[in-house]
Amino acid sequence: xxxxxxxxxxxxxxxxxxxxxxxxxxxxxxxxxxxxxxxxxxxxxxxxxxxxxxxxxxxxxxxxxxxxxxxxxxxxxxxxxxxxxxxxxxxxxxxxxxxxxxxxxxxxxxxxxxxxxxxxxxxxxxxxxxxxxxx
Ligand code: THU
Numbered sequence: 001x002x003x004x005x006x007x008x009x010x011x012x013x014x015x016x017x018x019x020x021x022x023x024x025x026x027x028x029x030x031x032x033x034x035x036x037x038x039x040x041x042x043x044x045x046x047x048x049x050x051x052x053x054x055x056x057x058x059x060x061x062x063x064x065x066x067x068x069x070x071x072x073x074x075x076x077x078x079x080x081x082x083x084x085x086x087x088x089x090x091x092x093x094x095x096x097x098x099x100x101x102x103x104x105x106x107x108x109x110x111x112x113x114x115x116x117x118x119x120x121x122x123x124x125x126x127x128x129x130x131x132x133x134x135x
Pocket of ligand 1: 016019021022023038039040041048049050051052072080081082083086
């Protein structure tokens with residue numbers, strides 16, 4: 001299945017009884033595998049998790065830590081805008097040029113790079129020396 005189809009399909013499984021806002025995310029890993037995630041809400045509202053976090057967790061659980069492309073979809077008027085936390089989570093595993101596609105159910109799409117999604121991202125350079133690199 002394509003990245004887009006995977007994101008649309010997994011969105012159907014979102015558990016969003018409180019917001020009624022289902023989100024699907026799919027990431028393409030460097031190894032060429034597609035990982036899917038949906039939002040999973042909780043009666044204790046802050047315990048809910050975003051679709052992007054689920055897709056990233058699936059990728060890392062499978063032993064991969066680099067992603068080459070991202071697709072996120074929700075039933076929003078404008079293509080869904082990932083929350084700030086998810087932008088930082090995606091930036092951890094993607095590069096500045098990683099392609100990110102945001103979509104809604106009506107066919108609207110916005111394509112951007114990771115650097116455009118999270119300009120001025122907090123990164124390892126801010127930590128300075130003495131901190132472990134990820135590689
Ligand atoms: N949500 C996501 O899963 N990803 C986004 O990019 C935006 C927001 C979820 C969180 C919550 O379950 C619902 O959408 C409403 O905020």
